[in-house]
Amino acid sequence: GAGVSxxxxxxxxxxxxxxxxRCDPISGHTALYWYRQSLGQGLEFLIYFQGNSAPDKSGLPxxxxxxxxxxxxxxxxxxxxxxxxxxxxxxxxxxxxxxGTGQYFGPGTRLTVT
Amino acid sequence: xxxxxxxxxxxxxxxxxxxxIKCTYSDSASNYFPWYKQELGKRPQLIIDIRSxxxxxxxxxxxxxxxxxxxxxxLHxxxxxxxxxxxxxxxxxxMGRGSTLGRLYxxxxxxxTVWP
Numbered sequence: 001g002a003g004v005s006x007x008x009x010x011x012x013x014x015x016x017x018x019x020x021x022r023c024d025p026i027s028g029h030t031a032l033y034w035y036r037q038s039l040g041q042g043l044e045f046l047i048y049f050q051g052n053s054a055p056d057k058s059g060l061p062x063x064x065x066x067x068x069x070x071x072x073x074x075x076x077x078x079x080x081x082x083x084x085x086x087x088x089x090x091x092x093x094x095x096x097x098x099x100g101t102g103q104y105f106g107p108g109t110r111l112t113v114t
Numbered sequence: 115x116x117x118x119x120x121x122x123x124x125x126x127x128x129x130x131x132x133x134x135i136k137c138t139y140s141d142s143a144s145n146y147f148p149w150y151k152q153e154l155g156k157r158p159q160l161i162i163d164i165r166s167x168x169x170x171x172x173x174x175x176x177x178x179x180x181x182x183x184x185x186x187x188x189l190h191x192x193x194x195x196x197x198x199x200x201x202x203x204x205x206x207x208x209m210g211r212g213s214t215l216g217r218l219y220x221x222x223x224x225x226x227t228v229w230p
Contacts, residue, residue, distance in 0.1 A: 033217060042222040043158070043203065056217060091157065102148050103218060105157040 002026065004106035006092050012112045013082055021077045021109045025094030032075050033093045033103060034067060043091065049075065082113045116141040118206050120221025127194050128229055135224045137204035138186040144206040147187045148218070149178060153200045161202075162189070165209070194228045201225050 005024040013019050025032050034046040045059035049069045060066070064082075069075040079086055089110050093103040117140040127133050139147075148163035164171045164178045164187065171178050175194075180187040191198055205218040 043218075043220040045217055045219070048217045050216075059217075102160040102163050104160065105150075107157050 004092055004094050004104055006090075006106040006109050008109060009107065010110045010112075012114060015084060015113055016081055018078065018080045019082055019111065021079075021090050021111070023075045023077070023092030023094075023106060025073065025075070025092070026104060029094035029096055029104075030072060031095045031103075032069060033095075034075070034077050035091045035093065036088045037091055037108070038088045046077070046090075079111075082111075084113050087111055087113045116144055116206055116208075116219040118204060118219045118221045120204050120224060122224060123222065124225045124227075126227045126229065129194060129196060131194055133191045133194050133198070133226055133228075135189045135202055135204070135226070136186060137188070137206075137221050138184075139206040139219070140185065141206070141208070142182075142185065143208050144219075146207045146209040147178070147180060148205050148207075149176075149189050150203040150205065151200045152203065152223075158203060191226075194226075196228050196230050199226055199228045 004026055007022045011019055030051045032049045036044045036046055047060055047067045048056040064080045067075060067077045089108040091108045092106045095103045118137055120137045125133055145166035149161050150158035151161045152158040162173050162176050162178050164180050166182055169180055175192050177190045201223045203223045204221040207218045208216045
């Protein structure tokens with residue numbers, strides 16, 4: 001079946017502009033996660049949605065970052081007033097809410113802030 | 115919160131040799147431990163995982179061991195091949211009631227290079 005998809009695959013934006021990144025999870029997966037990976041670095045947790053529960057926003061680095069998940073499926077990560085340090089690959093992952101089958105990652109969006 | 119440490123940060127082995135990557139975790143409540151392989155420019159891919167109710171799990175040339183008492187787990191790759199070259203990440207999570215999977219806490223990764 002189809003895996004996690006993300007769009008756009010690449011985004012170049014000017015400092016100070018807002019960007020929206022989209023994630024389509026695997027069908028039937030009710031848990032959705034956003035991570036950030038800077039060049040040559042590990043995976044930094046940003047936010048986690050689990051069904052209808054309040055999201056775990058504990059990883060968001062500043063109030064310029066926000067995310068929504070509409071209808072329990074598609075999620076959008078928004079970065080306002082982008083800064084150069086926001087440049088990274090933004091990865092989305094999804095999983096079944098139960099069953100412990102692991103998180104499956106999308107291809108990521110490479111964000112470059114100039 | 116949970117803290118996952120991963121060693122070594124780089125590992126070079128000859129083709130056919132074994133490779134071992136080790137991780138420790140701090141939160142004794144963590145009970146789910148996946149490993150991811152990330153090739154250059156690609157997404158992380160789940161290669162094997164283990165729950166805290168078992169001590170070892172194997173899948174062909176890869177195996178993971180877990181020591182709950184010491185709070186460490188390891189990835190073992192036998193008969194390494196050049197295509198095993200990648201960055202490997204360990205992670206820990208708390209799986210709640212009904213096997214609800216929480217957020218993953220990742221190690222910083224190990225760059226494995228297998229020389230032909």
